[in-house]
Amino acid sequence: MSATMNRVGLPRDAYKGAATTLCAGCGHNSITNHMIKALYELGVEPHRLAKMSGIGCSSKTPAYFVETAHGFNGVHGRMPALTTGAQLANRQLIMLGVSGDGDTASIGLGQFMHMIRRNIDCTYIIEDNGTYGLTKGQFSATADLGSVQKKGAVNTFQPIDPCAVALTLGCSFVARSFSGDGKQVVPLIKAAIAHRGTAVLDIISPCVTFNDHDGSTKSYSWVKDHEESIADVSFIPFFEEVHVDYEPGTVRDVELHDGSHIVLKKLGEDHDPTDRRAAMKVIEEGRAAGHLVTGLLYLDTTMDDFATTEHIPDRPLVELGEDELRLTKDQFAQFMSEFA
């Protein structure tokens, strides 16, 4: 039996990477699988994909999917700078960044914030486990106040919520999900890729070795008991026909830049994902109630991305030669004469 091919003629195996070296059961491995599924189903051409990361368990994962794509495992917390440069050099690339809570909320917080301010066209996934797994389980900056370390220490500091930070800075796509919820994560990853601008996707991803015990608010059991999805998420890519046959008033349908659609079926109270204040309220109310609110929190498809704002041509800068980049001899002489 031959493998099923996607729209660019590739089998699912073409989206796999090297074998993972993370712990068995790590939430990050699930997210890797969700990315493989999303990229395969979207039919992303591997040569157009740029996998970007910083340092940490999360940042190792780009080696574990789409082996033939370009990848860049850079410096701790500075993936946004590399992504900005690569994106400007070639706007045709699909920038897929994978970061962690340490990489994003501690050493890389400044970079994270300025990437959002500029609305760099990239998907920025935070594999968020609230702990420094590579250095044996210290609290990270996303660990909740009062949460308990494996050996009993209680966190005395306020958490940084990457989604709240992103919303404050005007991020054009903010979502939260859970590594164990593939039904929600996969369409969110697809929508993030289809979105033109910075798409922040904070995925709670339990660390089975250091942060999966009672007293942790990033464990499998805690998230299962406290997850509150604001809407069912479906993604309809631009190459498929839109069929929405829900009851009127029960769904929201947002068209993305490439003609794809994200369709949200409300579950409880209706959340308008284009209302930033409503998104803040949902996060705050969730926090007060001790819930992990997941889903697409906020989306703005009207904001220009950085390359557009900066008038970067569609043709990759790396392809431009002397003809396009150099002054003519006359222009040069004119320029020199201004200093005489």
Added chain:
Amino acid sequence: MAEFAGLGYYAEVPVVIFDIQRIGPSTGLPTRTSQADIGFAYTLSHGDTKHLVLLPGTVEECYEFARDAFDYADRFQTPVFVLSDLDLGMNLWMTPEFKYPEKPFDRGKVLTKADLERLAGEWARYRDADGDGVPYRTLPGTDHPAAGYFTRGSGHDEHARYTESAEAYAANMDRLLRKLETARATLPAPVIDETSRSPIGLIAFGSTHAAVVEARQALAAGRRPVDYLRVRALPLSKQVEEFVSRHDRVYVVEQNRDGQVYDLIRLALPPALVGRLRSIRHYDGQPIPADAIIEPLLESEAVPA
């Protein structure tokens, strides 16, 4: 910054960094000049690292080196530091008119889709295919299944795959050193003036040049002509050692406290030549005047060796 410089060196990413040196350390005298970032820039990073450094001595060279730095960065796939200083970079200077750039861009060893087809996809990102230490690369977006690779600052084999293999690490570090040797022979050569046929030589670089020109005129007028070598790049050209070997005493003039380039030259010389080197240093934040060269030189020459 140091981490990125090390990443650029080890992952072999072309980048050009301009450092218009002000006087440090720390905030120092932020509106005053110096040449004290040489040692810092040359080895910037943790781990064994050496960068290419260009040392323009005139405004015209600032212009030319700015252009050429990008070619060197692409040719050698490594960071290039262009070290100007506040005196050269912010004060007004007379300069000959800049020349129109006639040379095409040098993008270095970049494999295109057609190249990969010709090679049937057989290539390795960090393999020394030509024996000059400089590997081949592809650019992201190249439409060929063999084009992609995983750039990383962690240990890697020829195919850019993660490894902690002792052999692979040492072989890669040795290749980086070969690349540095290739660059050494390619970067701007020193400018040498030995017309005075003097047993005394001066070595200087950067904005010290203007003071050296004036000092040499004054010294020649006082019947003490001196030869001159102006360093224009690091790693040091072999011509520096040859110049020292042709002179009895060589004064290295620079605008920093520690004699940073004096130290680099001493390290590069065979032991028999080291004793010929002397150091003249100027480090008060003001541009170096000719007297700051003439006086210590004459004083040193007055003392029997």
